[in-house]
Amino acid sequence: MKKRWRLLDTGHLTAAENMALDRVLLECKSEGLSPDTLRFLQFRPHSVLVGRHQSVALEVEEDYCRRRGIDICRRITGGGNLYWDESQIGWEIFTDRRGGGMPSRPEELYEKICQCCVAGLARLGVEARYRPKNDIEVAGRKISGTGGKAYGGAFLYQGSLLTDFDVDTMVKALRLPVSKLDDKAVSSFRRRVVSLKELLPETLPAAEIKAALTAGFAESLGVAFEPGGLLPEEERRFRALLPHFRSRRWIYGRHDGQRNDLFVHDHKCRGGLIRVSLRLDGPRELIKSACITGDFFLEPERAVLDLEAALKNTSSRPERIRGNILAFFKRASFDAPYLTPEDFAAAVIAAAKRQKEGEHHADEREV
Amino acid sequence: MNARPYEIIEGLLYSEDHFWIKEEENGVCVVGLTDYGQHCVGDILYLEIDGEAGDVAAGRSFGSLEAGKWVGGLISPLNGVLREVNAALSDRPGIINEDPYGAGWIIKAERTGDFPAGLMDGAAYGDFVEEEIESEGAE
Structure with missing residues (x-):
């Protein structure tokens, strides 16, 4: 019989709520309180996230974000700055580091999990592939960036999925390796990412995309998913931790000495x-x-x-x-x-x- | 398969989380990531130690490191009081990859109580790494 995992779709939440849930679900998993979980997440309002060790001042155009009502928060996972519009779908898994058939070496782990997303995209007719170290791409163009965090005996691994993407806002909200004064470079940056909307003949409802991804994870991991909500303990910790993830201390942190x-x-x-x-x-x-x-x-x-x-x-x-x-x-x-x-x-x-x-x-x- | 491609130094103590301890004459212990440990995580981009001074507890995180897009905890191999953080790592955490047993040391802590059970000497750690490599079919 296949191992059962929880399928948790938390819908649209604020950046701080999503980040707090990441921490809570990872902690509860490491303490044996939570089941193995695949979570889908979305952001409202649109948000910019920096990686765990990044500096907001160096990675984000804060004035622009404030003017446009873009939330800013810090992830608990590694990697670079990201812009999430409300259409994007995030996926993430919480499971044990050992004993569940997961490689402990990060790069092997990245590939194994990214292949789950690749299998899900294949069900939508999208021929994607894993690109080391952390990307999923279609014909060289990035459609999903991923990252993870280990905590105790558990880990979280997550990725984004571009569905219909607002590149103009992304270029203005983030500090990217292109000059905003150089139209040619900006337009060339557009060609470096791709969304499902560009690849598919019609816009798919989010539910259909999530169903395909779920099937991809089920097939690749050899598990069965059962829809579920937050457990009372997860809910309690989430409420308790939320102020921390909304605080300047967490979002701006101390990241002296970095440059970008x-x-x-x-x-x-x-x-x-x-x-x-x-x-x-x-x-x-x-x-x-x-x-x-x-x-x-x-x-x-x-x-x-x-x-x-x-x-x-x-x-x-x-x-x-x-x-x-x-x-x-x-x-x-x-x-x-x-x-x-x-x-x-x-x-x-x-x-x-x-x-x-x-x-x-x-x-x-x-x- | 064996642990030979990875340097293991005799006279140090090792934890299952791939940290080494070198106890100095004054009872202060130097702690770092092993050669195999740094190989597993890859190029280290960021390192953050929790607080400048305080207690460290065996099996508990005393900071975090980031390699690729992976964030992992720095898991203390001993109980003690943090005395010094390797300041050079703040700007160049990659020193851990280059010289894990030397310039890449991470913290110095004054041990409180006995060493925790389960620490290994070099030979036992070599066997442990070999088993880990074999169980994962890694290089």
């Missing part, structure tokens, strides 16, 4: 112009995110998007950048007349060096 600066470099080479935009945390020597555009020819087009994903959260030291890029092109199959992996390495290294030279992009001085 934008640096842009145009690299001219025989194969064309490679424009690299990097978000860098200088003190940590970290590339937080990258956007690579230009007039070069590289097939398949997704190779650039995969390269950007491979550079995320990697070292900004020149020798490490070069090593990572050469290793990436060794794995990837691509066609790029007059361009070599060394050209991409030189372009990214030059952009990263701008940080040492203190050359912020003009866009940054306005923020």
Whole structure:
């Protein structure tokens, strides 16, 4: 007989309510009070979330969010800044770290769980795939970002799913690796994400999407889902913890010393112009995110998007950048007349060096 | 399969959560993540210690680390009083990946009471890691 999991659909909640529930459900699972759970979540009002260790001041355009009534909160899970409009559907699982057939090594775990979402999307006719380390993409374009947290003997792993996405608001609400003054870069950023609305002939009701995802998780995990609500203890802890997740202390926290600066470099080479935009945390020597555009020819087009994903959260030291890029092109199959992996390495290294030279992009001085 | 690709140092104590303890002559214990532990979590991007001073309790979290998009607790292998945090990790937590038993130490704590049961010496920890690798079919 298949193991039974709770299917918990909490509908639209505020960001603080959703974050408080994440903590409560994870704690209760680790204490053996809660069953294994698949939760669907949505946000109302629309919200911006930063990762557990990020700084709101560095990741979010706070004035814009205030003007537009966008909630700001901090996740308990890792990863980067996210914009959630009210149509997006979040999915997350709460289960034991050991004994339930889940790998304990994070990267194997990411893949196993992302494959559940991939199986669900397949039921909608969407051919998605897992892209290391944490993305689910369709033809190179990201449709779901994921992240997790371990606590005691349990863990939470969650993802977003773009259904009908407001890219304009996202670009204005978050600090992304594109200059807001550069229309071309912004439009190129649109091509890096994709929503179900773009992929499917008709807009599906949220219930249908959730049903497909549930079936994907059931099939991939070999479990059966039973709809259920919050347990009284979960409800009690949720009420008690909610003020904490609404507090400035939680949302703004203490995240001193981090940086998230934008640096842009145009690299001219025989194969064309490679424009690299990097978000860098200088003190940590970290590339937080990258956007690579230009007039070069590289097939398949997704190779650039995969390269950007491979550079995320990697070292900004020149020798490490070069090593990572050469290793990436060794794995990837691509066609790029007059361009070599060394050209991409030189372009990214030059952009990263701008940080040492203190050359912020003009866009940054306005923020 | 064996634990050999991962460095294990004799003379240290190890926990099942992959933390090591080195007790210094003054009774202060240095705590860090093992080589196998840092390999499992991957490149560490952020590290946060709860409070600058206070108690640490065996099996309880004294902070968190983030690698990839995964947030995990730093699980104390002993009971004690926090005396020092490795300040270098605040800017460059990746030092744990580069030198887990040296410059990548995480905290120093003054032990209170005996060491908890279940800590292992290097040989036993090597067996433990081998078993873990085999049970998961990992590299």
